[in-house]
Amino acid sequence: MKINELNFMIGGKAGEGIEVPGNMFAKLCMKAGLWLNATREFYSVIKGYNNINQIRVAEQPVKSHINRYDLILAIDDETVPRYYKDVVPGGGIIYDPSLVSASSVQSEVRPGGALVYDATLMKEALSREDINYFPVPMSDLAMEKVGLKLAKNIVGIGATLALLDYNVQPLLDLIVKTFARKGDDVVNKNIDAAQAGYNYAREKFSREFNYQLRNVKNPVKKFFADGNEVMVFGAIKSGLKFVSEYPMTPSSSILHTTAKYAQKYNISVNHVEDELSAMNMAVGAGFAGARSLVATSGGGFALMTEAVGMAGMIEAPVVCIECQRPGPSSGLPTRSGQGDLRQVMHASQGEFPRIVMAPGHHEEAFYMVHEAFNLAERYQCPVFIISEKYLSEGYATLPYLKTDHLRVDRGKLLKESEIRAGYKRYQITADGIPPRAIPGQKGGAHLANTYEHLESGYSTEEVGHVTAMYERRMKKIELIEKNLPAAELEGNPKADFTIVCWGGTYMPASEAMDMLNRDGVKTNLLHVKYMLPFQPGVREILEHCKRPVLVEGNYTGLLGGVIAEKAGIDIRSRILDYSGRPFTPDKIYEEIKKLTKK
Amino acid sequence: MLRTVKDYTSTEGKPNWCPGCGDFGIEMAMKQAMAQLDLDPDKVLLISGIGCGANMPNWFSTYGFITLHGRALPVATGAHLASHELSVFVEAGDGDAYGIGMGHFIHAMRRNPNMVYIVGNNTVYGLTLGQISPTAAKGCKGPSTPFGNPDLPVNPIALALANHCSFVGRGYAGNLPHLINLIKAAHQHKGFALVDVLQPCVTYAKDVGYKYYQDLTYDLQEAGHDKTNLEAAMKRAFEVPEKYPIGIFYQEERPLYEEELPQFKKGPLVSHDISNVDITPIFEEYSS
Numbered sequence A: 001m002k003i004n005e006l007n008f009m010i011g012g013k014a015g016e017g018i019e020v021p022g023n024m025f026a027k028l029c030m031k032a033g034l035w036l037n038a039t040r041e042f043y044s045v046i047k048g049y050n051n052i053n054q055i056r057v058a059e060q061p062v063k064s065h066i067n068r069y070d071l072i073l074a075i076d077d078e079t080v081p082r083y084y085k086d087v088v089p090g091g092g093i094i095y096d097p098s099l100v101s102a103s104s105v106q107s108e109v110r111p112g113g114a115l116v117y118d119a120t121l122m123k124e125a126l127s128r129e130d131i132n133y134f135p136v137p138m139s140d141l142a143m144e145k146v147g148l149k150l151a152k153n154i155v156g157i158g159a160t161l162a163l164l165d166y167n168v169q170p171l172l173d174l175i176v177k178t179f180a181r182k183g184d185d186v187v188n189k190n191i192d193a194a195q196a197g198y199n200y201a202r203e204k205f206s207r208e209f210n211y212q213l214r215n216v217k218n219p220v221k222k223f224f225a226d227g228n229e230v231m232v233f234g235a236i237k238s239g240l241k242f243v244s245e246y247p248m249t250p251s252s253s254i255l256h257t258t259a260k261y262a263q264k265y266n267i268s269v270n271h272v273e274d275e276l277s278a279m280n281m282a283v284g285a286g287f288a289g290a291r292s293l294v295a296t297s298g299g300g301f302a303l304m305t306e307a308v309g310m311a312g313m314i315e316a317p318v319v320c321i322e323c324q325r326p327g328p329s330s331g332l333p334t335r336s337g338q339g340d341l342r343q344v345m346h347a348s349q350g351e352f353p354r355i356v357m358a359p360g361h362h363e364e365a366f367y368m369v370h371e372a373f374n375l376a377e378r379y380q381c382p383v384f385i386i387s388e389k390y391l392s393e394g395y396a397t398l399p400y401l402k403t404d405h406l407r408v409d410r411g412k413l414l415k416e417s418e419i420r421a422g423y424k425r426y427q428i429t430a431d432g433i434p435p436r437a438i439p440g441q442k443g444g445a446h447l448a449n450t451y452e453h454l455e456s457g458y459s460t461e462e463v464g465h466v467t468a469m470y471e472r473r474m475k476k477i478e479l480i481e482k483n484l485p486a487a488e489l490e491g492n493p494k495a496d497f498t499i500v501c502w503g504g505t506y507m508p509a510s511e512a513m514d515m516l517n518r519d520g521v522k523t524n525l526l527h528v529k530y531m532l533p534f535q536p537g538v539r540e541i542l543e544h545c546k547r548p549v550l551v552e553g554n555y556t557g558l559l560g561g562v563i564a565e566k567a568g569i570d571i572r573s574r575i576l577d578y579s580g581r582p583f584t585p586d587k588i589y590e591e592i593k594k595l596t597k598k
Numbered sequence B: 001m002l003r004t005v006k007d008y009t010s011t012e013g014k015p016n017w018c019p020g021c022g023d024f025g026i027e028m029a030m031k032q033a034m035a036q037l038d039l040d041p042d043k044v045l046l047i048s049g050i051g052c053g054a055n056m057p058n059w060f061s062t063y064g065f066i067t068l069h070g071r072a073l074p075v076a077t078g079a080h081l082a083s084h085e086l087s088v089f090v091e092a093g094d095g096d097a098y099g100i101g102m103g104h105f106i107h108a109m110r111r112n113p114n115m116v117y118i119v120g121n122n123t124v125y126g127l128t129l130g131q132i133s134p135t136a137a138k139g140c141k142g143p144s145t146p147f148g149n150p151d152l153p154v155n156p157i158a159l160a161l162a163n164h165c166s167f168v169g170r171g172y173a174g175n176l177p178h179l180i181n182l183i184k185a186a187h188q189h190k191g192f193a194l195v196d197v198l199q200p201c202v203t204y205a206k207d208v209g210y211k212y213y214q215d216l217t218y219d220l221q222e223a224g225h226d227k228t229n230l231e232a233a234m235k236r237a238f239e240v241p242e243k244y245p246i247g248i249f250y251q252e253e254r255p256l257y258e259e260e261l262p263q264f265k266k267g268p269l270v271s272h273d274i275s276n277v278d279i280t281p282i283f284e285e286y287s288s
């Protein structure tokens, strides 16, 4: 019997609403005191096409998703033939016999998405000896009890809880809460649907399944959010005042979440005409003294490019979150990848200080975004957080994050009383950072100028002035670098393999490291968090590693290139994936196992 | 003591426009308007794009920001929303405003932030050596159109009238008293105010110089135009190029962008205390 350790997946068609039951299941698990990690794989299509929602729960924090399922709830016809092989021995599949049977065939062939299946495949899909099949007439029960086919999801969740031998009451309570706004009728129908699924599975398959959910005693207080939401929380904590964004998957929920809290936290949140406007506005707001944020994906970021340089030149603080999806161009809008590193590092003409960093998991993302706003003001430069769909739209439970130690550091932003006569905004200072006044302050008037300028901001082309200003600006880079936290090696320092990764790949990589070590393959991990300026300590660590293995979600090994350039070390072993799907721990594990045989 | 032009003038240097350039008139009119309005230079923010006219902030002693070609409006909007009690003036060329930055112009009019948008309309790209701008007449010759401009000109006034611009004005750089008053009226207007300024470029647009406008401009208000009548304004907008009406085409009271949002009620966003924001309620919300 497996208790409180379950990798659950709901599969259904876009538009059938696999979101709601997925969320409900996740919340029930959180309420039971469990930890979870949840991720969705979906097509960039609003209706049709098979989408999945993967929810992995345990009594300990869950590092990553995996693609081996303990239980699948198949709401549509396609999930079973697509994923039956991925169920672990002893696992199970709940399916609707009216949609899935040995005689089903996929008749309507939609290119680019639908799975084509025939009777042979279906027969195979329904006849694995080592797993359990739980036919539940979800559509019929939904029609019968509620008169609404769409309620089959809720029937399914009811059945799931019965199989897991968990109480139905928390689900009913959650239904009341979730649908209260829609009125009593909707609430009651959904309660009936949940109860029907629960009763059906209880009667037909009592105690057949080897997995159970149970309430944990004295659980830690937790919340459940995706990476974008967590990053917004970090931004709000740091005093976010201004957001300008143009929607682009997978960054849009940053706009939605900030908009939701705009009035409560007094933030100006603007859905603007395009990304040109978004970045230019944010730079304007940052220049004027508001902590400002933009978020986008690679395509939108391309449009922001010119204004990135403007922020660098006039030394305005601004924070940009770039949520990667696979490219080039429109690429795969709803999938994950890590192909934009160089774009973010090098966007805009000329040279200027900027900070580029990438968090590896949700908690780190929260603190990193908070830190980003401080860095932007301390060094008066644009700061970039690179995320990817996997982190941005992937969910995790987190403990209430500690914030007591967090400070808002506004660097050399002057109080009005500190502004002296003859104030110069772009003064040549010893550390390269000039004193900053903001519009409206008495005695602080100055010119912010995208042309090269004197200390006052006035345009200049004279050689002496140009080089002095250029050097003063660039000097900030050394200072930033000196103050970055050094890279750290995770795990046994004497390992045979060192996984080298960045961004959200950290999550599966970290679990892969544990799997390998359990299996006797000594492995440790280097997660590079700062790409620009390059994080100190990477070279020193890699020099002592027996065999570094680069793991990245792109074709050319972009971080590998940066490491070669900045640390002078060429990592030859590479595990690269550009399929648009995030790494699983299994894949990294298997690839490194192969390396042990070479 | 009343303020004078000197209070708005930088001590760093003098404008480097071609002698006789209409930008001198615009600069002087802006400074005169600011002085007559008695604006505190530390509360004025002058934001420009890129071009001859957009070099303007160099010669002001107020807060200034020379941004990017075409992007003055979004930068100004961001700065304004961050600190909405500032007096924001935006200066752009016709290439800036009606070419590369046209999208922002249209959306700013919808948004109606409180600022004055002064566009130096000289029918050319002065700074890049005289190519035609989007307001140049069909047939105009320039280095990029040696056989004549194949395109019809943009009508910025009609465009603004059709796009909810709450103050639509046109001035002429050769009529200083009129331009000063127009800029003052634009600043006193609550909302987004367009002031398109007929600006002779004496180097590259010799055909549309002082002589040309002197004969063809006339004062709308003197002519009895009713600035609350959108239809009449639209008619006047289409008098070009036979006649160039100057003055206020249209003015409308509309709530400001920032007035309709509670975020701005507690004073400018930059003045809010951000030292200890409590986000525990968010964690609570996401935990159930």
Ligand SMILES: Cc1ncc(C[n+]2csc(CCOP(=O)(O)OP(=O)(O)O)c2C)c(N)n1
Binding pocket: B050, B051, B052, B053, B054, B068, B069, B092, B093, B094, B095, B096, B097, B120, B122, B124, B125, B126, B127, B128, B133
């Ligand atoms: C993105 C970009 N494209 C092109 C330029 C080159 N450029 C500078 S000013 C200008 C045109 C200026 O014309 P206008 O806005 O009418 O101003 P004017 O010089 O006539 O006052 C151009 C094309 C630039 N600075 N940035």
Ligand code: SF4
Binding pocket: B016, B017, B018, B020, B021, B022, B023, B052, B053, B122, B126, B127, B200, B201, B202, B203, B204
């Ligand atoms: S080129 Fe034309 S617009 Fe530019 S400064 Fe000379 S006269 Fe003025």
Ligand SMILES: [Mg+2]
Binding pocket: B051, B093, B094, B095, B120, B121, B122, B123, B124, B125, B126, B133
């Ligand atoms: Mg021009």
